[in-house]
Amino acid sequence: MINYLNSNFENYIEELKDFLRIKSISSKEEHKDDMINCANNVADKMRNIGLENVNVFQTEGHPIVYGDWLHAKGKPTVLVYGHYDVQPVDPLDLWDNPPFDPIIKDGKIWARGANDDKGQMFGHFKSVEAFMKVKGELPVNIKFLIEGEEEIGSPSLTKFLPKNKDLLKADCVLISDTSMFAPDTPTITYGLRGLTYMEIEVTGPNRDLHSGSFGGAVANPINELAKIISQLQDKRGKIKIPNFYDDVVKLTKKERDNFRKLKYSDKQLAQELGVKQLQGEEGYITLERLWARPTLDCNGIVGGYTEKGAKTVLPSKASAKISMRLVPNQDPKNIAKLFEKYVRSIAPKSIQLNVSDLHGGSPLLSPLTDKAVIAAAKATEKAFGKKTVYTREGGSIPIVVEFMKQLKATPILMGMGLDTDNIHSPNEHFLLKNLKYGMLSSLYFLEEYSKI
Amino acid sequence: MINYLNSNFENYIEELKDFLRIKSISSKEEHKDDMINCANNVADKMRNIGLENVNVFQTEGHPIVYGDWLHAKGKPTVLVYGHYDVQPVDPLDLWDNPPFDPIIKDGKIWARGANDDKGQMFGHFKSVEAFMKVKGELPVNIKFLIEGEEEIGSPSLTKFLPKNKDLLKADCVLISDTSMFAPDTPTITYGLRGLTYMEIEVTGPNRDLHSGSFGGAVANPINELAKIISQLQDKRGKIKIPNFYDDVVKLTKKERDNFRKLKYSDKQLAQELGVKQLQGEEGYITLERLWARPTLDCNGIVGGYTEKGAKTVLPSKASAKISMRLVPNQDPKNIAKLFEKYVRSIAPKSIQLNVSDLHGGSPLLSPLTDKAVIAAAKATEKAFGKKTVYTREGGSIPIVVEFMKQLKATPILMGMGLDTDNIHSPNEHFLLKNLKYGMLSSLYFLEEYSKI
Numbered sequence: 078m079i080n081y082l083n084s085n086f087e088n089y090i091e092e093l094k095d096f097l098r099i100k101s102i103s104s105k106e107e108h109k110d111d112m113i114n115c116a117n118n119v120a121d122k123m124r125n126i127g128l129e130n131v132n133v134f135q136t137e138g139h140p141i142v143y144g145d146w147l148h149a150k151g152k153p154t155v156l157v158y159g160h161y162d163v164q165p166v167d168p169l170d171l172w173d174n175p176p177f178d179p180i181i182k183d184g185k186i187w188a189r190g191a192n193d194d195k196g197q198m199f200g201h202f203k204s205v206e207a208f209m210k211v212k213g214e215l216p217v218n219i220k221f222l223i224e225g226e227e228e229i230g231s232p233s234l235t236k237f238l239p240k241n242k243d244l245l246k247a248d249c250v251l252i253s254d255t256s257m258f259a260p261d262t263p264t265i266t267y268g269l270r271g272l273t274y275m276e277i278e279v280t281g282p283n284r285d286l287h288s289g290s291f292g293g294a295v296a297n298p299i300n301e302l303a304k305i306i307s308q309l310q311d312k313r314g315k316i317k318i319p320n321f322y323d324d325v326v327k328l329t330k331k332e333r334d335n336f337r338k339l340k341y342s343d344k345q346l347a348q349e350l351g352v353k354q355l356q357g358e359e360g361y362i363t364l365e366r367l368w369a370r371p372t373l374d375c376n377g378i379v380g381g382y383t384e385k386g387a388k389t390v391l392p393s394k395a396s397a398k399i400s401m402r403l404v405p406n407q408d409p410k411n412i413a414k415l416f417e418k419y420v421r422s423i424a425p426k427s428i429q430l431n432v433s434d435l436h437g438g439s440p441l442l443s444p445l446t447d448k449a450v451i452a453a454a455k456a457t458e459k460a461f462g463k464k465t466v467y468t469r470e471g472g473s474i475p476i477v478v479e480f481m482k483q484l485k486a487t488p489i490l491m492g493m494g495l496d497t498d499n500i501h502s503p504n505e506h507f508l509l510k511n512l513k514y515g516m517l518s519s520l521y522f523l524e525e526y527s528k529i
Numbered sequence: 530m531i532n533y534l535n536s537n538f539e540n541y542i543e544e545l546k547d548f549l550r551i552k553s554i555s556s557k558e559e560h561k562d563d564m565i566n567c568a569n570n571v572a573d574k575m576r577n578i579g580l581e582n583v584n585v586f587q588t589e590g591h592p593i594v595y596g597d598w599l600h601a602k603g604k605p606t607v608l609v610y611g612h613y614d615v616q617p618v619d620p621l622d623l624w625d626n627p628p629f630d631p632i633i634k635d636g637k638i639w640a641r642g643a644n645d646d647k648g649q650m651f652g653h654f655k656s657v658e659a660f661m662k663v664k665g666e667l668p669v670n671i672k673f674l675i676e677g678e679e680e681i682g683s684p685s686l687t688k689f690l691p692k693n694k695d696l697l698k699a700d701c702v703l704i705s706d707t708s709m710f711a712p713d714t715p716t717i718t719y720g721l722r723g724l725t726y727m728e729i730e731v732t733g734p735n736r737d738l739h740s741g742s743f744g745g746a747v748a749n750p751i752n753e754l755a756k757i758i759s760q761l762q763d764k765r766g767k768i769k770i771p772n773f774y775d776d777v778v779k780l781t782k783k784e785r786d787n788f789r790k791l792k793y794s795d796k797q798l799a800q801e802l803g804v805k806q807l808q809g810e811e812g813y814i815t816l817e818r819l820w821a822r823p824t825l826d827c828n829g830i831v832g833g834y835t836e837k838g839a840k841t842v843l844p845s846k847a848s849a850k851i852s853m854r855l856v857p858n859q860d861p862k863n864i865a866k867l868f869e870k871y872v873r874s875i876a877p878k879s880i881q882l883n884v885s886d887l888h889g890g891s892p893l894l895s896p897l898t899d900k901a902v903i904a905a906a907k908a909t910e911k912a913f914g915k916k917t918v919y920t921r922e923g924g925s926i927p928i929v930v931e932f933m934k935q936l937k938a939t940p941i942l943m944g945m946g947l948d949t950d951n952i953h954s955p956n957e958h959f960l961l962k963n964l965k966y967g968m969l970s971s972l973y974f975l976e977e978y979s980k981i
């Protein structure tokens with residue numbers, strides 16, 4: 078099977094390129110047709126590797142694609158989850174190469190989605206293909222569930238899941254949509270942060286005013302919004318929303334020790350990000366801040382005149398998108414309520430406030446003793462020829478939490494990406510060697526998991 | 530002379546209508562010929578009322594028209610400034626009557642430029658005419674300077690002024706291009722605010738990051754920009770930039786008393802602007818905040834993801850346009866320096882800061898004890914038969930400051946318009962009674978000023 082994968086690798090790259098050419102941006106209405114094409118492409122892939130019961134489920138949003146192979150009697154069932162949708166590509170002028178015109182350069186494949194998640198999930202398709210073509214069967218039962226709304230919070234899958242629990246029933250959910258701890262370091266991620274994503278709109282006067290004629294007499298929505306944002310965190314980096322930390326599970330000593338053993342350098346990260354120094358919550362090392370502590374970030378802000386030059390406007394409105402990363406056991410809806418309550422309490426009467434909860438997801442923590450987790454660690458160790466490390470991750474994959482909650486399936490996050498792969502940014506890319514590690518790890522996992 | 534003006538008023542209206550028929554829109558290339566026609570029309574008017582040395586100066590833009598009468602030996606010199614250009618007329622369908630087809634209705638003349646500034650400056654032409662026809666001479670020396678680029682920022686006059694200081698030398702500059710404080714209220718505006726307009730750009734990481742993967746470890750440029758903005762003013766509405774208020778000339782008791790006598794309602798303004806309550810610097814009433822106190826307003830802000838929906842980006846950059854309205858004797862360049870110094874002092878090391886001074890203008894204050902101001906107040910009082918009010922204005926008219934700086938001439942803003950006259954909007958109009966008040970005020974001013 079290894080030979081099969083190796084000898085077909087060049088073809089796989091071409092297939093992946095075709096996949097990456099589809100502009101499957103889920104958040105943009107104008108890519109509706111691209112999303113349909115992409116879903117059909119995924120379904121074709123499933124059929125080509127020998128999956129059965131392939132189905133493109135229509136939803137209110139973008140299609141969900143399903144396929145399975147369930148002939149490994151007495152063996153566990155693995156649900157492979159991935160997503161065919163990608164992030165928007167703006168600012169376009171920062172891409173060295175067009176985002177939907179993939180190229181191979183420096184041992185990497187460059188395109189939007191090269192890593193997140195088209196490139197990463199591709200490995201699982203190929204490991205199944207290798208089994209089916211070489212052995213004619215799989216060592217475990219397998220289900221593929223590939224959605225098109227991960228980047229916009231999986232609204233359709235969230236509705237689909239509780240209605241299709243039998244269809245999706247599995248012992249573990251295998252996902253490659255995260256990063257390795259470091260290059261060439263097999264990594265199993267056992268924790269994810271959750272998310273509450275809010276939007277605040279501040280309205281001052283009922284129309285844009287001349288800042289000369291009215292400046293000084295009326296609240297300026299941008300200044301007021303800035304004041305609100307500045308009051309969300311204190312100088313020590315703590316979030317000031319009352320009761321925000323109430324449900325936070327403290328890190329165990331073992332975890333803190335584990336994190337401290339990992340090879341990690343603040344200086345290097347600062348250098349890589351081009352900042353003089355890092356910045357975060359006092360009392361925690363960077364890995365703890367990233368993986369196990371809640372955070373608050375503005376994701377966008379806009380108001381008034383934003384083009385070149387000067388316009389003396391006192392604008393009517395300003396708005397900001399603000400998200401909080403959550404850790405177990407913070408509840409996204411509860412955090413949204415606390416956020417709104419606090420923001421309303423600090424806003425002056427001279428403005429009107431509109432606070433919306435755009436979306437959210439729960440944080441996650443998998444037991445390190447689970448069989449699937451152990452099999453995954455063995456598989457990646459074998460693929461990489463190195464000891465697997467256990468990490469948590471700062472990002473959120475809300476739907477993973479739903480798998481755990483609703484299917485009682487253990488999530489296995491077998492990430493093949495690197496933090497330097499520019500996902501969600503211009504010049505996204507994926508190392509070809511990691512594409513290969515992904516195929517091998519997937520293959521070994523199916524083998525290892527069937528033995529347990 | 531009053532009789533002369535009264536008996537000719539009907540003819541004047543016809544003359545003004547002809548003036549208003551010329552489509553002198555300075556910002557539109559297709560009206561280039563109309564601008565030339567209009568400049569020649571102004572020159573003819575000057576000759577017709579008995580001015581000498583009438584000259585249409587060609588510029589890189591639209592012509593500047595000059596004329597004078599300098600035979601009042603030992604008497605002061607008045608420079609009358611006005612502009613023959615008008616604003617564009619779109620949206621055309623909102624005009625009840627075509628903008629360049631003036632009509633008289635409801636005691637008002639309706640047309641583009643009826644107020645701003647053809648109608649307002651017309652009064653000065655007619656007061657000079659009355660003197661010359663009835664008495665054969667003027668009680669003071671007079672110079673008329675009428676430009677065609679006021680609505681586009683006076684670029685040609687700004688260049689013309691320093692090169693023609695001798696030609697334009699005067700003791701005061703008489704301008705009717707502002708509004709009365711209220712209907713039937715003779716108003717002399719003796720102060721204008723200045724401006725310093727800055728832009729701050731905050732750079733955090735060298736690229737847009739995923740807020741999950743990096744949130745908590747690195748400074749977020751939007752959050753940091755918000756913190757900076759929030760530190761520009763304190764809770765009492767004071768600007769926190771050190772030394773910012775050093776050069777502010779305090780309001781005199783007389784001024785504060787004057788402002789408090791003016792009929793003005795916070796409640797009404799709040800209602801008109803659609804806000805629950807006004808907001809401004811503590812310790813000052815609204816008119817003081819608007820006219821005589823420096824302010825700070827964000828005019829624009831942008832960073833990160835600003836379209837619909839959610840994107841979990843931790844952006845690389847965020848920027849804000851921030852302007853300060855200045856009062857005498859604040860210096861725009863000095864304020865720009867203080868602003869930059871302070872902003873740099875409060876910014877954390879984890880971000881990079883770019884601060885630019887986009888443009889500025891000096892504030893203006895004509896001393897209430899100036900002879901021209903006193904003469905103007907007496908003149909309007911006599912014309913209206915009511916006590917003159919002294920106001921300042923929150924906005925800036927940069928060319929007026931240049932007159933004061935370069936010619937050492939006291940500006941007299943003798944506005945005859947009303948805020949409800951729809952200047953710059955469809956259905957611009959000017960009350961015929963205010964046209965007459967303008968003629969009389971101008972006439973009395975020349976008389977009063979010659980006596981002092």
